[in-house]
Amino acid sequence: MSDLAHTPDRAEEDKLLPIVVYALYLLGFVNGLTFLAGLxxxxxxxxxxxxxxxxxxTFAIRTFWMSIGWFLAALALFLVGLALSVVLIGxxxxxxxxxxxxxxGLWFAVRTILGLVHLLRGExxxxxxxxxI
Structure with a gap:
């Protein structure tokens, strides 16, 4: 018999790296650096x-960049509020x-966990x- 019957398909072989991406994203909440490694x-x-x-x-990459976009918008709002807080309006x-x-942060965590769930199901x-989401 041939060993070809026992080789797993490509999705089965490859499943570890997407798991690593999701794990690095979740670990990023603790150290802040592994977000980039996952990307x-x-x-x-x-x-x-x-x-x-x-x-x-694709889902993981889009999750990262969309969160960065929203983070920058919130940071701009925060800085404007900080400048205007001198007169209590900010x-x-x-x-x-x-x-x-x-x-x-919540949106990022939920997307990452849902992606991991779909991946572990093989979907x-x-x-x-x-x-x-």
């Missing part, structure tokens, strides 16, 4: 991934910016281009 792993492996893993890499802006920072992410 790099996703970019490097996306081109030769099968369709299931490619959807997860305090609501600071509070709003802090709420947005919290929402971004492609259903809507990798979506900006929601």
């Amino acid at each position: 790099i792993v996703a970019y490097v492996n996306r081109s030769d991934a099968g369709p299931v893993n490619a959807s997860h890499y 305090i609501p802006l600071i509070v709003l910016a802090c709420a947005i920072f919290g929402a971004i 492609p992410y259903p809507r990798p281009q979506s900006w929601l």
Whole structure:
């Protein structure tokens, strides 16, 4: 008999690297640096991934960049609020910016966990281009 019958398919072989990306994203909440490592792993492996893993890499990359965009918008709001807090008008802006920072973290964590759940089921992410969940 041939050993070809016992070789796992490409999605099965490749599942470890998308898990690493999601794990690095989750670990990033603790140290802040592994977000970038996860992004790099996703970019490097996306081109030769099968369709299931490619959807997860696309999803992970979009999750990172959308969170950076929202983070920069919240940071700008925070800085404007900080400048205006001298006359007490900026305090609501600071509070709003802090709420947005919290929402971004929650959104990032939920997307990462949902991606990991779909990956462990062996499914492609259903809507990798979506900006929601």
